[in-house]
Amino acid sequence: KGDEAIVNRLEKDSEKKLSEEKFNLIIMGLDNFEKQVVKKVREQDGITQNTLKLRVDMSKAKLSQVLGSLENKGFIKREPYKKTMIVNLKIKL
Numbered sequence: 001k002g003d004e005a006i007v008n009r010l011e012k013d014s015e016k017k018l019s020e021e022k023f024n025l026i027i028m029g030l031d032n033f034e035k036q037v038v039k040k041v042r043e044q045d046g047i048t049q050n051t052l053k054l055r056v057d058m059s060k061a062k063l064s065q066v067l068g069s070l071e072n073k074g075f076i077k078r079e080p081y082k083k084t085m086i087v088n089l090k091i092k093l
Helices: 002-029 032-043 049-056 060-072
Strands: 076-081 084-089
Touching: 002 032, 032 049, 032 060, 032 076, 032 084, 049 060, 049 084, 060 076
Parallel strands: none
Antiparallel strands: 076 084
């Protein structure tokens, strides 16, 4: 039983590391603002644009510009939600 737990843990850690490496490769071509936003959206998929603005400490205008760029590149998808937008990752990591 103990050996199975160790093997399962190692497999889980290995999958997590591969996922992180894949994520880092995918975002290599992004500028620093875009990387910052994608990382925060990855942490909380379905985050509202208002909350994201606070987490990345950008002006509303700058965040809108960055989100538009990421949407055009196919990284994220924005959907209306009440008086703001919900931001989701489009890419599977």
